[in-house]
Amino acid sequence: MKVVYEKTSALTDQTLSYCPGCTHGVIHKLIGETLVELDVLGRTVGIAPVGCSVLAYNFFNVDMVQAPHGRGPAVATGLARSLPDGVIFTYQGDGDLAAIGTAETVHAAARGENIVIIFINNAIYGMTGGQMAPTTMPGQMTQTSPYGRDTATAGYPVRVCEMLATLDGVAYAERVAANTVPNIRRAKAAIKRAFENQVARRGFSIVEVLAICPTNWGMTPIDSISWLTEHMIPYYPLGVYKDKHAENTGGGGV
Amino acid sequence: MEEKVLMKGNEALAEGAIRAGCRHYFGYPITPQTEIAAYMSRRMPHVGGIFLQAESEIAAVNMVLGAASAGVRAMTSSSSPGISLKSEGISYLAGSDLPCVIVNIQRAGPGLGGIQPSQADYYLATKSPGHGDLHMLVFAPSTVQEMADLISHAFNKADEYRVPAMILGDGMLGQMMEPVILPAEREVKTSKPWAANGHQNKRPHNIINSLFLEADILENRILDRYKRYAVIEHNETRAENFMTDDAKILIIAYGASARIAKSALTAARKEGIAAGLLRPITLWPFPVKEINAAAENARDILTVELSMGQMVTDVKLAVQGRRPVHFFGRTGGMMPTPEDVLEEIRKIERNGSI
Ligand SMILES: Cc1ncc(C[n+]2csc(CCOP(=O)(O)OP(=O)(O)O)c2C)c(N)n1
Numbered sequence: 001m002k003v004v005y006e007k008t009s010a011l012t013d014q015t016l017s018y019c020p021g022c023t024h025g026v027i028h029k030l031i032g033e034t035l036v037e038l039d040v041l042g043r044t045v046g047i048a049p050v051g052c053s054v055l056a057y058n059f060f061n062v063d064m065v066q067a068p069h070g071r072g073p074a075v076a077t078g079l080a081r082s083l084p085d086g087v088i089f090t091y092q093g094d095g096d097l098a099a100i101g102t103a104e105t106v107h108a109a110a111r112g113e114n115i116v117i118i119f120i121n122n123a124i125y126g127m128t129g130g131q132m133a134p135t136t137m138p139g140q141m142t143q144t145s146p147y148g149r150d151t152a153t154a155g156y157p158v159r160v161c162e163m164l165a166t167l168d169g170v171a172y173a174e175r176v177a178a179n180t181v182p183n184i185r186r187a188k189a190a191i192k193r194a195f196e197n198q199v200a201r202r203g204f205s206i207v208e209v210l211a212i213c214p215t216n217w218g219m220t221p222i223d224s225i226s227w228l229t230e231h232m233i234p235y236y237p238l239g240v241y242k243d244k245h246a247e248n249t250g251g252g253g254v
Numbered sequence: 255m256e257e258k259v260l261m262k263g264n265e266a267l268a269e270g271a272i273r274a275g276c277r278h279y280f281g282y283p284i285t286p287q288t289e290i291a292a293y294m295s296r297r298m299p300h301v302g303g304i305f306l307q308a309e310s311e312i313a314a315v316n317m318v319l320g321a322a323s324a325g326v327r328a329m330t331s332s333s334s335p336g337i338s339l340k341s342e343g344i345s346y347l348a349g350s351d352l353p354c355v356i357v358n359i360q361r362a363g364p365g366l367g368g369i370q371p372s373q374a375d376y377y378l379a380t381k382s383p384g385h386g387d388l389h390m391l392v393f394a395p396s397t398v399q400e401m402a403d404l405i406s407h408a409f410n411k412a413d414e415y416r417v418p419a420m421i422l423g424d425g426m427l428g429q430m431m432e433p434v435i436l437p438a439e440r441e442v443k444t445s446k447p448w449a450a451n452g453h454q455n456k457r458p459h460n461i462i463n464s465l466f467l468e469a470d471i472l473e474n475r476i477l478d479r480y481k482r483y484a485v486i487e488h489n490e491t492r493a494e495n496f497m498t499d500d501a502k503i504l505i506i507a508y509g510a511s512a513r514i515a516k517s518a519l520t521a522a523r524k525e526g527i528a529a530g531l532l533r534p535i536t537l538w539p540f541p542v543k544e545i546n547a548a549a550e551n552a553r554d555i556l557t558v559e560l561s562m563g564q565m566v567t568d569v570k571l572a573v574q575g576r577r578p579v580h581f582f583g584r585t586g587g588m589m590p591t592p593e594d595v596l597e598e599i600r601k602i603e604r605n606g607s608i
């Protein structure tokens with residue numbers, strides 16, 4: 001029998017803890033495939049955040065550290081400064097990265113730490129049951145914005161890639177989406193580019209993945225995908241916001 | 255090679271750390287400990303180490319968490335307000351069984367408080383370093399020499415028991431200069447098979463983690479850790495006895511206040527008052543048996559602290575009502591003079607036990 005598809009060896013046999021239809025699973029797969037393709041499993045250390053993906057330490061077949069809420073980039077800094085050959089990545093949600101961990105994120109980026117951040121923007125706090133995130137859309141209803149996010153009192157969503165792209169320490173920042181097959185392929189290419197940067201010691205790379213949370217959005221996975229496409233992508237345009245080494249490889253910019 | 259030099263306490267501590275094999279320092283400036291960071295920023299580049307000025311104390315302690323996860327000797331230092339911020343990280347370090355050293359050169363609180371010396375973080379260090387059931391080793395130097403020596407001991411014991419360790423100093427020790435014999439540089443080779451440093455495709459993946467969602471599993475982890483704590487409490491207490499053999503008035507003081515107490519009791523001896531000092535060097539584990547041994551022939555106990563009275567509760571718990579325990583302290587950064595303490599000793603001598 002011919003094998004046409006295999007689970008990547010970068011993921012363990014643990015059953016994922018994510019809800020049916022959630023995009024965390026597919027993003028894990030893209031990271032796993034990348035680590036295998038670059039042959040860096042043995043020297044990778046991943047950092048699990050506090051959020052739905054907290055149990056990622058059970059899912060990736062690499063050494064893993066579970067960081068306090070938002071502190072992933074600081075923990076990654078400590079690891080990267082201790083393991084000169086290490087490949088260090090964090091996997092963080094929008095509450096983790098863009099609310100409680102904003103300082104750690106911005107300064108790891110400003111220092112140009114040689115790490116990869118995979119940033120999952122699902123416009124909500126998933127794990128705690130669907131509260132407003134810094135990335136929640138204007139008007140979006142959540143448990144703590146029951147009348148819809150009112151920008152007069154709750155302010156505006158944070159556009160992380162745009163913000164970080166202004167920092168000289170950032171080598172690479174790209175926003176992708178996990179909504180369609182072509183976009184997922186693009187997401188894979190972005191994740192691979194980020195890890196290639198790290199292997200080449202080019203500094204800080206971030207890939208923001210627009211993702212869905214059917215459970216807390218209160219929609220079917222299919223409706224969630226449409227909502228992401230119709231509401232999130234216009235506010236969070238996809239593309240490369242920064243690629244310092246683009247000329248070497250032919251990568252583009254927005 | 256050993257060398258004798260004149261150094262500030264903070265610098266002696268920093269050099270002691272380097273000679274103990276620490277090559278990873280992460281910190282954020284705050285008076286009165288900034289000399290540690292400044293010293294590390296000068297020295298680390300010459301010894302192939304890392305000095306990193308973090309964006310906050312929270313970030314610094316989490317960088318330590320990352321470095322400790324990778325298996326290297328890592329440290330951070332701060333002073334009281336910064337230690338409040340490190341509490342989260344300390345709790346995670348303890349919950350993840352990560353060895354490292356945190357230095358607190360205490361200043362007066364609460365709030366922004368002041369920059370003068372204090373010992374008002376005793377509870378924070380020994381009772382509630384962070385949320386949850388946990389302990390960390392707490393060492394209290396009282397000379398510049400001990401600043402250099404105890405940091406190396408702290409790294410060794412942290413590695414041995416896989417627990418975070420704290421050096422609890424104060425602004426006076428940090429700032430003052432004394433001659434110090436610097437220990438020879440030692441090569442450290444602690445095996446850390448649990449470290450998250452890349453499995454090299456040779457072993458199952460290591461996980462550094464403090465999350466256990468099943469209550470029974472978490473309870474068992476904590477119970478296991480408390481078994482280790484019990485061994486520490488049994489084996490690792492340290493205290494200095496100074497003229498305790500025939501002491502009728504036993505002073506208990508650590509760090510800077512122990513220095514003041516020593517001068518006071520030396521003066522008391524000249525007046526014919528049999529006073530002695532038991533100086534805890536470990537604050538956790540607390541030297542309960544050492545205190546009880548020294549209190550055996552004493553009539554009264556006097557605890558002296560730069561606080562409103564924190565360690566005194568542990569002294570009372572140690573002697574279990576067998577001896578009256580008096581307290582004398584100044585706070586807010588005020589330092590008692592030896593004469594102030596002598597007056598307390600005289601009062602106790604005059605009044606007897608009441
Ligand atoms: C210090 C601290 N504050 C709050 C929490 C509670 N908490 C757990 S997950 C979470 C939000 C996670 O949301 P996000 O980062 O968006 O990730 P998602 O769950 O959506 O994947 C919060 C607030 C915590 N664990 N620690």
Ligand code: SF4
Pocket residue numbers: 017018019021022023024052122126127212213214215216
């Ligand atoms: S709560 Fe949302 S983000 Fe979390 S696993 Fe479920 S669907 Fe995914």
